[in-house]
Amino acid sequence: xxxxxxxWRQKNTADKGGFVTYVADHVSKDMSxxxxxxxxxxxxxxxxxxxxxxxxxxxxxxxxxxxxxxxGKPHGPLQTTTCQLxxxxxxxxxxxxxxxxxxxxxxxxxxxxxxxxxxxxxxQAGGYVSVNTGGVPDANEIPIPKTIADLAMDAAQCIGxxxxxxxxxxxxxxxxxxxxVSQLALLPQGQVERKTRAEKMVAQMDAEGFGxxxxxxxxxxxxxxxxxxxxxxxxxxxxxxxxxxxxxx
Amino acid sequence: MILDSKIPAGPLAEKWxxxxxxxxxxxxxNKRKYDVIVVGTGLAxxxxxxxxxxxGYNVKAFCFQDSPRRAHxxxxxxxxxxxxxxxxxxDSIYRLFYDTIKGGDYRAREGNVYRLAEVSVKIIDQCxxxxxxxxxxxxxxxxxxxxxxxxxxxxxxxxxxxxxxxxLGAYSALSxxxxxxxxxxxxxxxxxxxxxxDGQAKGIVTRNLITGAVxxxxxxxxxxxxxxxxxxxxxSTNAMGSNVTxxxxxxxxxxxxxxxxxxxxxxxxxxxxxxxxxxxTLMSESLRNDGxxxxxxxxxxxxxxxxxxxxxxxxxxxxxxxxxxxxxxSFGNLVPRDVASRNAKYVCDEGRGVNETGEAVxxxxxxxxxxxxxxxxxxxxxxxxxxxKQITGEDPYEMPMMIYPAVHYTMGGxxxxxxxxxxxxxxxxxxEANFSEHGANRLGASALMQGLADGYFVIPYTVGDxxxxxxxxxxxxxxxxxxxxxAEVQGRINTLLNINGTKPVDYFHKRLGxxxxxxxxxxxxxxxxxxxxxxxxxxxKEFWSNVKVMGTNEELNQTLxxxxxxxxxxxxxxxxxxxxxxxxxxxxxxxxxxxQTPDGEALRDDENYAYxxxxxxxxxGQEEELVKEELVFENVKLTQRSYK
Numbered sequence: 001x002x003x004x005x006x007x008w009r010q011k012n013t014a015d016k017g018g019f020v021t022y023v024a025d026h027v028s029k030d031m032s033x034x035x036x037x038x039x040x041x042x043x044x045x046x047x048x049x050x051x052x053x054x055x056x057x058x059x060x061x062x063x064x065x066x067x068x069x070x071x072g073k074p075h076g077p078l079q080t081t082t083c084q085l086x087x088x089x090x091x092x093x094x095x096x097x098x099x100x101x102x103x104x105x106x107x108x109x110x111x112x113x114x115x116x117x118x119x120x121x122x123x124q125a126g127g128y129v130s131v132n133t134g135g136v137p138d139a140n141e142i143p144i145p146k147t148i149a150d151l152a153m154d155a156a157q158c159i160g161x162x163x164x165x166x167x168x169x170x171x172x173x174x175x176x177x178x179x180x181v182s183q184l185a186l187l188p189q190g191q192v193e194r195k196t197r198a199e200k201m202v203a204q205m206d207a208e209g210f211g212x213x214x215x216x217x218x219x220x221x222x223x224x225x226x227x228x229x230x231x232x233x234x235x236x237x238x239x240x241x242x243x244x245x246x247x248x249x
Numbered sequence: 250m251i252l253d254s255k256i257p258a259g260p261l262a263e264k265w266x267x268x269x270x271x272x273x274x275x276x277x278x279n280k281r282k283y284d285v286i287v288v289g290t291g292l293a294x295x296x297x298x299x300x301x302x303x304x305g306y307n308v309k310a311f312c313f314q315d316s317p318r319r320a321h322x323x324x325x326x327x328x329x330x331x332x333x334x335x336x337x338x339x340d341s342i343y344r345l346f347y348d349t350i351k352g353g354d355y356r357a358r359e360g361n362v363y364r365l366a367e368v369s370v371k372i373i374d375q376c377x378x379x380x381x382x383x384x385x386x387x388x389x390x391x392x393x394x395x396x397x398x399x400x401x402x403x404x405x406x407x408x409x410x411x412x413x414x415x416x417l418g419a420y421s422a423l424s425x426x427x428x429x430x431x432x433x434x435x436x437x438x439x440x441x442x443x444x445x446x447d448g449q450a451k452g453i454v455t456r457n458l459i460t461g462a463v464x465x466x467x468x469x470x471x472x473x474x475x476x477x478x479x480x481x482x483x484x485s486t487n488a489m490g491s492n493v494t495x496x497x498x499x500x501x502x503x504x505x506x507x508x509x510x511x512x513x514x515x516x517x518x519x520x521x522x523x524x525x526x527x528x529x530t531l532m533s534e535s536l537r538n539d540g541x542x543x544x545x546x547x548x549x550x551x552x553x554x555x556x557x558x559x560x561x562x563x564x565x566x567x568x569x570x571x572x573x574x575x576x577x578x579s580f581g582n583l584v585p586r587d588v589a590s591r592n593a594k595y596v597c598d599e600g601r602g603v604n605e606t607g608e609a610v611x612x613x614x615x616x617x618x619x620x621x622x623x624x625x626x627x628x629x630x631x632x633x634x635x636x637x638k639q640i641t642g643e644d645p646y647e648m649p650m651m652i653y654p655a656v657h658y659t660m661g662g663x664x665x666x667x668x669x670x671x672x673x674x675x676x677x678x679x680x681e682a683n684f685s686e687h688g689a690n691r692l693g694a695s696a697l698m699q700g701l702a703d704g705y706f707v708i709p710y711t712v713g714d715x716x717x718x719x720x721x722x723x724x725x726x727x728x729x730x731x732x733x734x735x736a737e738v739q740g741r742i743n744t745l746l747n748i749n750g751t752k753p754v755d756y757f758h759k760r761l762g763x764x765x766x767x768x769x770x771x772x773x774x775x776x777x778x779x780x781x782x783x784x785x786x787x788x789x790k791e792f793w794s795n796v797k798v799m800g801t802n803e804e805l806n807q808t809l810x811x812x813x814x815x816x817x818x819x820x821x822x823x824x825x826x827x828x829x830x831x832x833x834x835x836x837x838x839x840x841x842x843x844x845q846t847p848d849g850e851a852l853r854d855d856e857n858y859a860y861x862x863x864x865x866x867x868x869x870g871q872e873e874e875l876v877k878e879e880l881v882f883e884n885v886k887l888t889q890r891s892y893k
Contacts, residue, residue, distance in 0.1 A: 011804070012805075014806065022815050028523060028525065028677045030525075031523070031525050032520045032527070032640075032687055034527065035525045035526065036525075038525070038527055038752040038755070039525055041753075041808075042753045042755060042756075044799075045753040045808065046751070046752075046753065046797070048799070048801070050799050050800055051799060051805055051807065053805055055315060056489060057314060057319055057321070057490050058270055058319075058323065058324045058487055058488040058489075058529075059488070059489055059528045060324055060530050060636070061511040061636065061639075062321050062323050062324050062410065062412075062413055062527075062532070063317065063319045063320075063324065063488060064315075064318070064319060064320070065314060065319045077868075078639075080639060084636070084639050084640070086639070086640070086642070088642060090333060102704050109459060109805055110677075110804065113805060115315070115541060116315060116316065117315070117316065117436065118426065118434075119316065120316050120318075120434075121318075122447070123420070123421065124424040124425070124428040125426045125428065126426050127421055128379070128380075128421035128422060128424055128425045129378065129379050129421070130425060131378045131379060132300075132303040132706075133296075133299070133300040133374075133375060133422075133709065134371070134375070134706075135304060135376050136375055136377075136378035137374065137378070138374055139333070139373045139374045139376075139377040139383075139391055140333075140335060140391055143388065143389025143390055144385055144389050145385075145386075145389050146385045146386065146387050147391065148342065148391075149382050149383070149384070149385040150382075152380075152382040152386075153382040153408060153414075153875055155406060156382050156407075156414060156417065157408075157413070159413075160316065160318055168294075183380065183382065184380050187380050187382065189377070189378060189379070189380045190380055207580045212829060237450055246366075
């Protein structure tokens with residue numbers, strides 16, 4: 001395959017950035033999208049040009065490090081992570097546009113790499129059960145109905161990649177935040193801190209500069225892990241019932 | 250030099266309890282006066298950082314990824330072992346201990362392994378309390394499954410994403426301590442070197458991957474939780490960034506490196522498809538519970554398959570060779586990883602491999618789907634089947650999967666004593682970064698167990714014992730040794746940037762990987778290893794004269810990061826070869842063709858090689874010195890592993 005790549009290049013956060021066009025020859029259909037970029041980068045290096053920087057690590061769809069906005073869609077045309085996208089999803093002669101995630105709360109670090117530490121701070125605001133190591137009850141002491149455990153697991157599968165934010169016209173982080181709020185609100189372990197958790201995580205989300213949710217469902221449609229927007233509904237319930245009887249000072 | 254493992258005396262089941270009691274304690278009010286550096290935020294690192302911060306120590310946690318949640322523990326699929334015996338099928342701490350020692354082909358310490366089995370039960374309690382959504386039965390209690398090499402169901406799991414859920418649990422505990430101000434987080438920061446002052450680890454030198462700033466950090470103790478070195482093979486199931494640099498730098502500063510040649514080749518990975526390939530994808534071993542491994546009975550049929558003249562489903566039952574079931578009737582498809590991998594290699598070497606390259610065997614779910622219905626199989630393995638389809642473009646519900654072994658885990662690592670301390674006082678190694686619990690072969694679902702055991706339940710006790718012996722005085726990086734090591738790090742970076750050769754970093758990494766896979770992979774020979782050593786030395790020379798690293802230090806520079814790591818892999822590769830050459834026996838993942846039984850099984854030599862091979866770095870260009878730690882077996886009788 002021969003492809004034309006329009007790639008966003010930006011030296012650093014302060015730089016204005018812009019598209020640069022490259023031609024990718026000898027692309028095989030079995031290559032993953034990131035392997036196609038690896039090959040391009042080796043060619044750029046041999047030509048003495050700076051390779052394209054992009055985030056990636058596990059390359060098996062679970063670490064959440066890879067990103068890329070491909071032809072106007074986060075993680076490209078399939079509902080999967082970019083590292084699991086293969087070139088057989090594209091056709092010979094195609095032009096592919098590759099951009100970083102675009103969101104105020106995810107500033108560009110370089111080229112296609114963005115800073116997603118806002119997500120870490122949302123979790124730090126309350127995405128945990130406050131138990132210390134040791135001194136916990138036996139694991140089978142609290143039975144949890146399988147249906148509830150399964151729902152919690154559905155929400156817990158979020159990989160924190162940020163595709164939901166990139167897909168949203170308001171750059172909202174509701175899907176990400178609600179996945180963690182839901183997981184812990186569903187489980188008995190999360191009950192004690194249920195109210196403060198919802199309030200604090202939502203407050204942090206707002207403080208980071210993520211936008212509001214207008215229920216377009218773009219996040220769910222693009223989420224590589226199929227996180228459902230019913231989690232957003234659950235978080236809204238959690239949040240509103242928390243604020244009317246707030247325990248936060 | 251004699252290596253003291255510091256295994257406490259006394260009966261096996263009492264060692265850890267006695268040791269905890271005899272360990273010194275740090276006064277609760279003094280804990281805040283001690284600083285601990287934790288490098289790596291996977292299961293071992295995140296659990297250690299969180300637990301130590303909860304106790305009151307000041308923790309600095311470093312990871313090269315953009316968030317601690319990305320550490321490669323996240324990719325573990327199958328599960329975590331614990332001797333809970335919830336299934337009433339005869340499991341016990343002793344049985345888990347015994348299975349682990351035997352599975353490791355009697356090359357691990359009894360004391361360490363027993364402790365691991367002992368604390369395994371507490372790990373599950375801890376994770377459930379954090380809200381880890383393990384699989385459950387309809388009655389609401391936890392579900393278990395049996396897993397590669399075990400005849401009891403002791404594996405806890407969260408769909409096919411157990412590592413993810415356990416890591417997110419540890420990450421949540423870590424995040425809570427970040428919010429409490431007890432952990433300071435340094436993401437996108439890579440450890441470049443260790444600072445040793447008067448024989449004790451006193452800090453590290455790091456590079457900020459965004460700005461390139463080389464910085465120094467002082468502490469009372471340093472914990473390396475930096476994972477394994479499987480990427481020395483270039484192609485492995487490890488994440489792209491997984492590297493040996495932190496451990497290797499520590500090795501060059503005095504920490505012995507133990508059993509480097511013990512690497513695990515995982516039997517169920519998606520086969521290589523071409524030269525562009527950047528990594529290999531594991532298909533969870535749990536698939537072997539229901540999938541049957543086979544190849545065509547004859548070379549002729551295999552050739553037709555490879556030419557595309559027939560498909561797998563066209564092959565009649567009598568023309569299929571279920572080679573694991575045939576050779577190992579009692580364990581069948583569930584034989585340990587090393588045995589399953591080696592046998593896949595044998596049948597492919599015989600010309601019976603099934604894909605275009607001839608390096609693949611089938612893993613077939615036809616019979617399981619017939620027996621249990623497709624719906625049940627979907628529930629158990631849905632995400633794995635989807636992943637397979639995504640990567641290969643084939644539907645495993647219709648056609649058997651194709652699999653081939655790939656490098657997955659490294660049992661070797663920094664030598665540690667019972668306290669997880671390396672040969673450098675104050676420097677600890679946890680999780681895959683150390684060598685300690687898995688001997689020559691790791692059992693499935695035991696890596697997660699070890700990472701969390703070390704971080705949650707071992708290090709909080711043992712690091713306290715060390716810190717209690719140091720004065721609770723503030724530390725800083727004003728000692729000239731910090732400046733000296735920092736200058737060395739900067740010098741190395743400048744050298745790499747100024748070589749300005751003609752070949753990209755991956756060119757060297759791929760070549761190293763090929764040498765390692767061919768000569769120090771699934772089967773090794775004296776001749777092959779000797780050749781590999783010479784090749785690696787030549788490659789190393791070429792690297793330092795012809796590598797091309799673009800850009801500068803003062804920016805995000807992924808090529809420079811890679812170059813730094815590959816430089817260390819080149820040195821480690823040579824040590825792995827030395828270790829494999831030294832070990833004139835076959836055990837676990839280390840198979841020397843010269844040492845096998847008449848029917849092709851690994852032939853151990855307990856008389857001469859029942860020891861840990863710890864290597865001491867002596868200086869640039871010098872052969873490393875071998876220091877032996879004899880293994881003492883007081884409870885387990887050494888037998889030939891038999892899975893027939």
